Amino acid sequence: MFLIACPYCGPRSQAEFAYERPVEAAAHPTDTSEATILALYTRTNARDFEDELWRHAYGCRAWLKIRRHRVTHEIAEIRLIEATA
């Protein structure tokens, strides 16, 4: 179980968080390009770091962008995503 340092709440157990999706898979519904639709089914899932969206679902509910290594689970970066409005 990971230890995720929430910018608001500090280091918390992974059990409090919901993994949402890779950042690359967050497509806007008005984007109807073929590439975007294909990306629904073709994810790279590289043996490398990847940017992911997580949500502190059982905490402050913040959305986080987490750069995590897919093999070692090392977390290189955690950034808060804030709505601009």
Next chain:
Amino acid sequence: MSGPSRAAQGGLVDRARTIKFSFDGQVYEGHPGDTLASALLANGVSLMGRSFKYHRPRGVLAAGVEEPNALVGAGTGGRYEPNTRASDLFLYDGLVAVSQNRWPSLAFDVGALNSLIARFIPAGFYYKTFIGPPWLWKLYEHVIRRAAGLGAAPTEPEVDAFEHRAAFCDVLVAGAGPAGLAAALAAARGGARVILAEQDARLGGSLLGDEALIDGLPALDWIARTEAQLAQLGARVLKRTTAMGYYDHNQLTLIERRVEAGQAPGASGLAQRLWRVRAGRVILAQGAIERPILFSNNDQPGVILAGAAKVYARRYGVLPGRRVVVATNNDEAYAAALALADAGCEIVAILDSRSAAGSAIVAAARARFAVHLDADLISAKGAKQVTGAEAVVAGKPLSLEADLIAASGGFTPVVHLHMQAGGTLDWNETTGAFTPAIARQGQVSVGACAGREGLSEVLADGWLAGELAAAAAPSTASQSPSPKGGGIRTEGATAIAPPSGEGDQAQPDGGGQPRAQAKYDGPTNTLAHWTPAPGVNLKTAFVDPQNDVTAADLDLAWREGYRSVEHLKRYTTLGMATDQGKTSNLIGLARLAQAEGRPVPEVGLTTFRPPYTPTTLAALAGEATGQHMAPLRRTPLYTIHAAHNPPWQPVGYWQRPRAYPRAGETLAQAGLREARSVRTAVGMIDVSTLGKFEIAGPDAAALIERVCATPVAKLAVGRGRYTVMLREDGMVVDDGTVWRLGEQRYLLTSSTGGGDRMVGHLSYVRKILEPGYKVAVASVQERWGAVAVAGPLARAALAGLDLEPPAHMGLVRGQIGGLAVLVLAASYSGERAFEIYAPSHDLPRIWAVLQDAVTAHGGGLYGLEALELLRIEKGHIETGAEIDGRHTPGDLGLTKALRAKGGFVGAPALARPALSLPDRQRLVGLEAEDGGAIPEGAMLLSARGRKPEGHVTSAGRRVTAKGDIALGLLSAGPERVGETLLASSPTRGRTVRVSVVAPIFYDPEGARYRD
């Protein structure tokens, strides 16, 4: 006299006290400090179990958790625990233990006939029965299921408490042998918060069977002093606590046994505690496990690991035999020979497979015993007990009389946790040991589990790791807050500052690195020797005694083409028993490597998985049993429902009444009566569990248009619409209604089960897809309770309450019983219906007023059973049944409801050609042709033996008319109206002929709820 017995003196057991226990009904006596195995040996019992497949007699092989043979069931009733290792079960007064895999008795076992037919059940026997024709399996299954298996599962519920606990530390040390103790002491002196976990009931590990001096103290005194120092430094020392699993980001699980298997706990009632520890650094000091040797009948009672024999003699004061043959490929077994001789055994001979051995300990042994170099053990003689040994010395046969064969095939470092943590290994061809190489997490292995040998080296290794770990710990830095959100902080860990700077100098008070003065302090000089000598019968040379895997089985598997270690493991079941191959895996690997002609590391290792030793499921469950397994969500009307004592239906964490049966009514009868009451008069139901969201702000409509696939923007204030929500891939995930409460204010409802998912989805759209929107979203699922009133008399019932009921899909605000309510006109049942929303705390009073009105109009309450009958008849889809995450709006007959210009989540994907293929499974109605209920979940087939073309999603019956009906998803469904199909459910053993019809069985025009 021969066989095992208690030595005249010695051992760490409390000889002044005697405790009684029973084994297979016979009462014996032992001493506090004994294990079941040592106590049985002390009583002359060497036969402790029967083997898994061949039911061969077995005795104890090891002295610790790696024991493969001596498995017993311990305790009775709810405390019964099967497959407990006799060598890892400390004796307590009243222990009831029974042997396993024998019938009718341990001494005479009918199943042992299996060994006569052993050549018919070789490796992969079970596997081959699966490959054979299916009818053959039906013959085998019965026999196999009875003969196979280890122990018997408990039949009664667990009676004791198990708890989970979280902890944090700077340094976690797993294992309290010399390396672990030194590491823990160094780390604690360095100011780190330390947890030391030791699976044994005593600290010390290998020191418990040693004569060494450390810092001038006898080993036992040094252990005691170290334990006291650790306590003084604030370290948390957990005995009888095994590090079971190593997970991501340096989290480990420990299982702390507060009592032994089958033992009643004290007043706390606590049997075991599962610790989840988040550690800054982890020091693994779990030691090494001795390997057996391959020779004929090497599984016989009286064959024991040399190190184990030493432990029984030194620690337990037990002679595991009288006349001992020692077989070895290393120096360590010589220490066992000396210890056994000192305890009173006769060492018949030491058979050393090495051709040269000249260390001090070998010389000491040569002065006292017959030592044969270049000597191989061929077989153990005897039936249920060793009576002798056959060996070959420098090519010449040698026959020896003995009642104990103490064997040592070298040492396997315990790398389990290192590997669970993602580490890599190095291979030492000479000693035949995998040792930790690269650690992927914040951990290091020290002592014997790192391949270190000799007490001085082990102590130094542990001490250094402890010092380094402490230096890296945040607690020892000047500004060192514990992680926010805390956990258990070991008080005083930093308060007692270590005396600084002394470093390496040995001190009388033990302030520096511990120094050993051991008589034979050096490497084991192990020379790995894998090939059994010529003359060994490979069919009785057991590699994995727990799963009855012989060397011949491995050879057979290799000949049959199982070359990958993963295949070999599954085919032969090598290492797949409860001991996970602790003593056997490496021997098996080496045999495979030999057959392949490749070095061992190229053959590869199977995966090390938690738990390190068998764990009772109750410990994993912890407090989460019964009512504590999941939270219970109660609607505001829960106590009102409970007064009816209804049958409950769990929906997510909610509990909802299935029906309100009258005296003598079955559930089905009650459901039908309630549904008919809705069709003919009026009924009411608690719908508080619906997901509810208020969405407000200038961009509220825009946000809803992103979430909902139906048109929303033109919705007038005071009006509502049915809607569906899609996933990105175009599949429907939920449905509900959207209501415009004000110019910039909406109420969105979703299904009960989907409410939590919708929280995340709305948040995703709001925060990720449309961060610029000026809109606020609030889940009001529990803020608002709701009651649905449905039926032809619903309007009349509400009108009597001074409410002007709204038109279909309209809403009004009003009062019921003086309490503010919001009334929405929406129908799920197909009748005219109203949903009355109110603050949850007001709902019980509103319910009471409504119930009076409904009763006055000849109606009553209805539950989920009636709701199902009503909505199925009406063809309304439900999340979890028809909406199963695999179907598009088109599949569910909702194409016309979609917003043509798109812009909602899932819209782009709907353009994919595959999502509009005509043969997709689509919603249909089904009618039973010959009467009889249609089985829910049944496959839809065009004829017997054909491929399923769909399935029944929900089934019921017509409410007022006769006939059994269902909804289903069928390939090209709507085009097949009129066809006859079979609805076949093998699990329910029912097949029903059904005809395909349109999915609306009742009032297809919707005349009954419109104005």
